[in-house]
Amino acid sequence: MADLPDVDELLDAAVRALGGARRDGQVAMAQAVDAAIDIEEHLVVQAGTGTGKSLAYLVPAIRHAMANDTTVVVSTATIALQRQLIDRDLPRLAAALAPLLRREPTFAILKGRRNYLCRHRLQTAADAEPDEVELFDPRALSSLGRQVQRLHEWAEETVTGDRDELVPGVGDLAWRQVSVAANECVGAAACPFGVECFAEQARAEAGGVDVVVTNHALLAIDAMQSYQILPEHRVLLVDEAHELVDRVTSAASGALTERAVATAAKRAARLCEVELTERLGETADGLALIFTDAEPGRVDHLPEALAGAVASVRDAAHGCISALGPENKNDPEAATARRLALAALEEVHDTAVRVLESFEPPLRDRRDVVWLTKSPKQPPGLHVAPLAVGGLLREKLFGDRTTVLTSATLALGGSFTTLAVQWGLGRETAGEETRPRPAAAEEAAEDAREAGEDADDSHTAAGEPRWRGLDVGSPFDHARSGILYVAKHLPPPGRDGLDQRYLDEIAGLIEAAGGRTLGLFSSMRAAAQAAEDLRERLDHPILCQGDDSTGQLVGEFAEDERSCLFGTLSLWQGVDVPGASLQLVIVDRIPFPRPDDPLSSARQRAVGAHGGNGFMSVAATHAALLLAQGTGRLLRAMDDRGVVAVLDPRLATARYGGFLRASLPPYWGTTDPEVARAALRRLDAAAPVGSAV
Structure with a gap:
């Protein structure tokens, strides 16, 4: 060189x-x-x-x-x-x-195949029945049809086929009708659109x-x-x-749902004997029945009924896979249908196998954790993820x-x-x-x-x-540019929403700052409660995550210096607003994972089973990362000044507080509320006149 x-x-x-x-x-x-x-x-x-x-x-x-x-x-x-x-x-x-x-x-960008439009799937999307549309819902079908029509129009003009370049975007359901995962693709050689394949072009360019x-x-x-x-x-x-x-854990996780099993049976229906696909469809119904009676949460010991339902899915999917026969490379349509069916069948089969096998070792030696989710917005699902990656x-x-x-x-x-x-x-x-x-x-x-x-x-x-x-440090002089204020005088946070004393503290800080506040809350419930209470008390505009798209809200917050923005997880890492619009970051509580979170609780237990401190290695680490990311929203440019206010007194009083504080930027620290408010009043008075009213 x-x-x-x-x-x-x-x-x-x-x-x-x-x-x-x-x-x-x-x-x-x-x-x-x-x-x-x-x-x-x-x-x-x-x-x-x-x-x-x-x-x-x-x-x-x-x-x-x-x-x-x-x-x-x-x-x-x-x-x-x-x-x-x-x-x-x-x-x-x-x-x-x-x-x-x-x-x-x-240079080039390369994403997974599912992120690129598939011309072959696009051609057949209009004729294919969507996998996940609720039957007989004309509104869903109409909306899906309009979105797929947009994708047809976009396909005529796009150069990359990259989903992220479609603005405004379409829903996941519509996109799935015109894209394929890697295991669903027949390959460029067999595909009639192989020469024009966006994913293959991206890979060739990246090579x-x-x-x-x-x-x-x-x-x-x-x-x-x-x-x-x-x-x-x-x-x-x-x-x-x-x-x-977290990203690798997500990629290495699997989920078993009634819908996934039913979709696999549907895709295999034209390729296998009716008895086989009907049997697989029946296992989807059986899984749904078991889910109805089962309690959500981590599954440490597999109940007999649930084990039987999962085993039935495994066996029925295996029967369909065996019956698919060899791929006919001379018939692209048949090859595509087979690949789509095989991908869906293998996904439910392999996930079922993994769920069952995860319970074979003794509890302390397991490498995977299994849990059941149930919520009004999503169908029940049995999930499996690695304890460590x-x-x-x-x-x-x-x-x-x-x-x-x-x-x-x-x-x-x-x-x-x-x-x-x-x-x-x-x-x-x-x-x-x-x-x-x-x-x-x-x-x-x-x-x-x-x-x-x-x-x-x-x-x-x-x-x-x-x-x-x-x-390598930071060009910011954190101790001169920012104050870390811990509200040591407040009671520890409770489980029944924000204490009135917390709301009073937030109101006082915002008044001192003249707005200019990013509120980072541990839950949407807390963010919404604070927004509702403070809108009645304060003259400053209070924006709350969920009122509009996050990008739109962040834009409004940046433009109006007197406004405040409240929200949860995505705001802890996704806000970059330099200048006078953001001079106060409020954190309502230390962001430990929920005690009932299946993955983090299982990881804590696994560490403890081997003689370690599960709380420090999992919960405190999770909290330290989020706190560091959240408090890092304060200083985004060399001229920025402000206060980070953590309302949770445990940051000052608990033994693990030293670990958490040492994970944060080295701001100047105080537990005196008047010191924090006085600093905010000075910053407000010195702020240049912008869009504030």
């Missing part, structure tokens, strides 16, 4: 071309990524908001790709970051680096570029499947790495490539070990480089070590990959 400029020179050129300024954290991260690639060592980097971490990993990645004539893969958790990389960061970076390189760097941008879900599927989806690569960059475990990631993701994992929030309790163990990396092998955090008390460090050691119960194997961690 001697003929290419080094990373420092390339980064300087990129920053100058983009009109930026040199940032020490960005330089340190770029150098660390370059070194990790060179010595083939995994790297975990915490880079605070404003560091410019995308440039810091893209510059050394592009240099490596061009020097070695290979492809690097960048994986993100959210569509928003994918679009930022593809539409803004990479085009500008490629143009900036082209004069210093042999050619302009190339020859320097940088491929994908998502964590496809990354997980690529790791789990026997066939390769992503292009061959030796360097993987995982942005938004704090979400990796560290083993999968260690073997498939870290085994034969160099991986860089980065986010603004990775060092929980001041240590990377907690998340690293969950990823399957184990304890650090190359010396952790984190910045000293005055707020991290001795007990916080001990809790962080404890959480890390326990995080993946007993499933972390020997021979863990070599990795090191680096915290």
Whole structure:
């Protein structure tokens, strides 16, 4: 690579071309990524908001790709970051680096096949009966028909067939009528539209570029499947790495529902004997009956009736699969019908098998958890998910490539070990480089070590990959720009909605701030209660999640400096509003997972069964991640100032509070409500006049 400029020179050129300024954290991260690639060592980097971490990993990645004539893969958790990389960061970076390189760097985005319109399915969508429309519901059929008609019109003009480029979008039900999953596709060679296939075109384009941008879900599927989806690569960059475990867990989960079984029977009806498909349809009815009487929640011991219903689904689906016969590649229509039927049959069969097999080991040795969901808005379903994904990631993701994992929030309790163990990396092998955090008390460090050691119960194997961690800090001076106010005087949060004292506290803080408030609540019930109460008390506009689309609400909040926005989970990580419109972030309670959450409760129990502290390794880790992400909404630009108000006194009084505080940006701290309100009044008085009325 001697003929290419080094990373420092390339980064300087990129920053100058983009009109930026040199940032020490960005330089340190770029150098660390370059070194990790060179010595083939995994790297975990915490880079605070404003560091410019995308440039810091893209510059050394592009240099490596061009020097070695290979492809690097960048994986993100959210569509928003994918679009930022593809539409803004990479085009500008490629143009900036082209004069210093042999050619302009190339890039492409790659998603799962289901994200691309299938021309073959589109052709047959009008004639096919929709799988999941309620029978005899003319409104649903009419709405579906209009959406599919839109898709026909869009198909004539789209270049990519990428669902995300369809604005406004269509519902999942309509999209499923014109798309196929990987296991439903007959393949380009057999498909009459193979040459024009959008998914194949995307894969072909991704195969020859320097940088491929994908998502964590496809990354997980690529790791789990026997066939390769992503292009061959030796360097993987995982942005938004704090979400990796949840996204991989979701991709590795399965669900068994009456609807899924009935759909499989319906798809197989034209291909199998009537007796076989009728038998499968009857098992769907039997499953529905059992679900009616069963209690929702985690299933630790499989009742005989439920076991019998699941086994009946397994056996009936297996009978249909055996009866399908070989694929007729000379008849594309028949081949497509067979593939659709086989995919649906295998999904219910394999899920049923997995559910039954998950109960075979003793409780403390199980690798999967099973639970039943029932709600007014969704049909009942039996779900199965892995207790841990560290083993999968260690073997498939870290085994034969160099991986860089980065986010603004990775060092929980001041240590990377907690998340690293969950990823399957184990304890650090190359010396952790984190910045000293005055707020991290001795007990916080001990809790962080404890959480890390326990995080993946007993499933972390020997021979863990070599990795090191680096915290490059943030360009923000958190202690000067922000205050962390913990309402120590309030009572611990209850289970019956917001205490009146909490509502009074919120009202006082908002009045002091002059609006300008993002309220992050642990439930929609709490958010709605606060919105209803405060709309009667305050003159400031109170927007609440659910009143409109989240994007529309965030836009209104940003435009009107006197407004407030209340909501729950998606707002904890999805709001980027710099400036005077957001000077107060309120958190109603520490965001621990619900005690009855099947997956987190099972993970806590598994850790405890092996002698660990399940609360610290699961519940406290979950809360620390969300708190760090939520409080990070406050400072989004260098001139931002404000207050983070956590109303839950346990952050100041509980032993685990030190661990949680050490996971947050290092704001200046206080428990005095008047100090917080006085600071907000000063900020309100000093704020420039904008759109406020």
